[in-house]
Amino acid sequence: MDKVFFYSLQDAAEKLNRTEHEVRELARQGRLSEFRDGSTLLLLANEVEAAISSISSTSPREGRSKSAAPAGLKV
Numbered sequence: 001m002d003k004v005f006f007y008s009l010q011d012a013a014e015k016l017n018r019t020e021h022e023v024r025e026l027a028r029q030g031r032l033s034e035f036r037d038g039s040t041l042l043l044l045a046n047e048v049e050a051a052i053s054s055i056s057s058t059s060p061r062e063g064r065s066k067s068a069a070p071a072g073l074k075v
Contacts (some may be wrong), residue, residue, distance in 0.1 A: 006035065006042040015048055016055050026055070 007015065012032070013023045027034040027043065032051065035042045 004045045007045050007048050009041040009043065012043045012048045015052060018055070026051075031055075 009020050009023055013020045016023060016026075018026075023032070023043070024034075024041070026032045027041075032047050033044045035044075
């Protein structure tokens, strides 16, 4: 199996159980490193995988109201 070095924004959001907007905010805050391939946003796979337990377990997107801010994110 090939080693994954980057996740797309969509894949990272799915792995972290977050919306794409929330993942972009995590990158803006410096919690995830982002790279661009043209217009495609890529995130380091090892950082996403390391963040899975700490970020995704805090407040899963299922069942949240649209107005609720995820834990650790400022609105």
